[in-house]
Amino acid sequence: MTQQLHLLTVATADLDAVRRLYSDALGWEPHTDVPGEIVFYQVAPGLLLGFFDGEKFDRDTGQAHGGVSGVTLAHNVASREDVAPLVAVMVSGGAVVVKPPRESEFGGIFHALVRDPNGVLWEIAHNPTWSIEPDGAVHL
Structure with a gap:
């Protein structure tokens, strides 16, 4: 496996809170924003930080996120x-x-x-x- 990371995803209970902090307060521009589902921010060349709605994250991974x-x-x-x-x-x-x-x-x-x-x-x-x-x- 090549030593690299392209995406870091965090489960979130509140996508609006994510947007208030990262977009509104810090001024980060979303790379991709799917309302009610996920928002991605380009944080470095080749690296996205994603915030995924917690319930959808759990369905996608088949596991309950615990924070x-x-x-x-x-x-x-x-x-x-x-x-x-x-x-x-x-x-x-x-x-x-x-x-x-x-x-x-x-x-x-x-x-x-x-x-x-x-x-x-x-x-x-x-x-x-x-x-x-x-x-x-x-x-x-």
């Missing part, structure tokens, strides 16, 4: 001063702060943790030892 657990999605910003404003924007769109902006106990990172309306945990971080190229390549 998102043990997973974080991360968004790195250019400076530590950029962390709090982005957290505030996410909160304005319906997210909840789990950990306010602060120094991490790991690796010299300044970060915050925010839970979206579906339970997805986002880390908003500035890591001075990382760099992200314009093409999305990450250098550790």
Whole structure:
């Protein structure tokens, strides 16, 4: 199998809450939006983040989803001063702060943790030892 990922899908109980956070508050443009079913956002070259209506997700997978657990999605910003404003924007769109902006106990990172309306945990971080190229390549 080629080492790549094209689609990350999250079951959601409320597609409107997804749109309020990701489209309205963050300004993300949907790649594809099927009302009452699923919305996809292009988050990187070759990678879509999809939010699928929970009941339809369960029918499609044949399993009951139990919420998102043990997973974080991360968004790195250019400076530590950029962390709090982005957290505030996410909160304005319906997210909840789990950990306010602060120094991490790991690796010299300044970060915050925010839970979206579906339970997805986002880390908003500035890591001075990382760099992200314009093409999305990450250098550790």
